[in-house]
Amino acid sequence: MTSGPILVADIGGTNTRFGLAGPSGILDGTLKRYSNNDHANFYSLVAEYLNLQEVERCSKACLAVAAPVEDDAITLTNRDWHISKAGAREVTGADDVRFLNDFEALGFAIDRLSTDQVLHVAGPKVATNSDGARLVLGAGTGFNAAAITCGVDGHPKVRAAECGHMTLPVETTNELSLRDHLAQNRGRASVERALSGQGVLEIYEWVCGQANIMPQNYTAQEIVHLAIEKRDESCETTAKILVRLLARIAGDLVLAFLPLGGLYLSGGVTRACRDLISDDLFWQEFTAKGRQSNLLRSIPVFLMTDDHTALEGCVTAMIGPLSFGHLPNSMAAQVAGIRT
Template sequence: MVALACDIGGTNTRLGLVRNGILLPESTGSYANDEFEDFYAVAAAFLRERREHRVDSVCIALAAVATAEGATLTNRDWTIARDRVAATCSAGKVDFINDFEALGYAMGQVEKLETQCLTPDTAAGQPGPRLVLGAGTGFNASAWCPSRFGGEPHVVAAECGHMTLPLAGETEFSLQCALSAGRGRASVERALSGRGLFEIYQWQCAQAGRPPRAETAAAVSRGAVARQDEDCVAAALMFLRFLGRVCGDLALAYLPFSGLYLSGGVSRALAPLLAEDPTFLSAFRAKGRMAGFMETFPVHLLCDDGTALHGCAEWLRLTLAAGG
């Protein structure tokens, strides 16, 4: 049985072939969404390049709220419909899941993933949930929860990017005014995304009375990691403070004793600061009387941007095992 795994983000689409529930690493490919009219064109190009005329089933992870019939992406004007996907891929079955739901399913096989430990002094962790969350084009999270009574684990999906951004202190409330201008409020995603990092940088430059020199979020990340631009560094550290605080809040909600895993392009771009600067972990653990308890959660960075494809493969395996 050959299936197609798809991870459709706001910026890129990643695809891979799955045989009997196992992702074939040599088959994977990544495509820039700006170069295609719609997802169907991406899927057709992928299958054509690999000389596959049809697949038995398709699992699509979307940066959106997924329904049985498809979804419209949150950060791109693409609507993906089940019947058109089936026609494009000549597939008998098409499933849609949230992109972070896919990352959650990948947590069941985390030993196969490329990761970097950010808390080397923390024990490996006791049996319990794993939480995956992170910042890229947007922000979200999901929790992988092992079964207490046998059987398969389950994944709890969420829409955490639309929660209200937690703020502390006069400086952050000043930033909140900038992030919420014309929007009514500042959501988590308004700060914790590529666009959010750039808006924080613009605010930082205005506060310092200097014109912005970086023109993109990627340039801000590079300037911060290289310590070449003080405004880039200040913006990145503010970003990491928010990231640590939100991660800490979600850790208290889900109690990920088996580990918390950071994902997303912005998180990976700031990896040196995550590993070397105390800002993220300090904010993560700053929970008053629960500060000591927060040290029990191992924190890792997911280094492989194909993790969601592994999650789609796991979804396909579970579906096949269940006779779906």
């Protein structure tokens, strides 16, 4: 194998995160996060990072991307960045370049998580079937999910999806009005029109319109922060709508994939709503599935708290699971469940 570290990257619509890895995992001092707005394209960004790390050539590169992965080139869903394997080989020097969907990477990461990287937030603390399928989902710049099962070789098998583009499920007349607002000039309202950073802003705009008040020039993070601190009624209403929709969609996906090994939440918007997810509001909506409500009540819900989790998944994809002593699959959910 060509000498040099493995480059791992998590390329989202808003930010890109990098790390360098060796046989024992991510190397100390190599984690770095960049704002995509500061760079014209991915290639200039990765060149800047490798120059900072004084790396002339990588042995391999694994790029987790917020986009469908179908061939040797991708375009990010929420940013006009086109990335090809050929271009990545040229800028990194790596002969072996692999694309993963970013939620596929999160799925690969689950078995590498230590107890300070995952938090129990709802439901039972221990999965009834710790070897069962698991599901990771969440909201950030967009929304997505991935299902994780254990293959016959003992390695995780992750099925990527594009759940953010499913139709937004609404149940009340009020929610129909919100759906119409989110669908304006778009023809339809997808899940990530609500469950995303931009979605927070648009729900807030709709809430203010319903109350006949002028919306403030808040960021999505400020809206959630003000909601948690109960300092702005419109922000509180916005955050509650967001959490209800997140819980409802999470429950629907649990019914689709039956992740008896647990549900794992991720994404910047999801993490910002952590205190609200820990309240009864999320759990009540999540388990409101009629005759299958008891099934939903058996699912433990965890939150991935580390912003660099997808990079751990890239390491797993390139050099295999459990290469540096994290917890085995049969123990991960149990130990994570100890944290309250």
